[in-house]
Amino acid sequence: MTQATRDHDDFSTRRVIRITAILVFLGAVAELVLFRTWIGALSLTAAGLVAMINFRWLEVIVHRVVQPGKLRLDRWTVLRFLGRLTLLAIIFAAFLVIPRIDAAAVAFGFSTLVVAIVIEGLRQVRVGGG
Numbered sequence: 001m002t003q004a005t006r007d008h009d010d011f012s013t014r015r016v017i018r019i020t021a022i023l024v025f026l027g028a029v030a031e032l033v034l035f036r037t038w039i040g041a042l043s044l045t046a047a048g049l050v051a052m053i054n055f056r057w058l059e060v061i062v063h064r065v066v067q068p069g070k071l072r073l074d075r076w077t078v079l080r081f082l083g084r085l086t087l088l089a090i091i092f093a094a095f096l097v098i099p100r101i102d103a104a105a106v107a108f109g110f111s112t113l114v115v116a117i118v119i120e121g122l123r124q125v126r127v128g129g130g
Contacts (some may be wrong), residue, residue: 011124013059017052019116024048027108040102047109050091055113057084 027048028041057080064077095101 011120013055015123016113016116016120017056019119020048020052020055020113023112023115024052024109027105027112031105037102039100040105043102044105044109047091047106048112049109050087051110051113053087054084057081 024045028045031037031041031044061077061081061084065073091106095103095106
């Protein structure tokens, strides 16, 4: 197996983000078509976007900190970690303060990332990468 083929078979965070975006879009469309609520679609979309941003920032933090050799815990890594926590805190505070937010849509929006990771993991098993 060539190196190019091997790289193509590895777990891809880009594919996870792409799958998540597709699931969020389909969920928002389903919310609009089935339940006819734009608040639900907006809640689902916002939660999905926060999940994708959070996942991406966590990936960057892990790649910077968990490297062979010396520990690379610099100011930008700490600020990115604090920004990640602040973003989650804002979303949860908005969930408590704004009464019209659809809790089920928010839960589905956050879970789209988990579903995307499972899909990518199953793809990984099918192609035999890793």
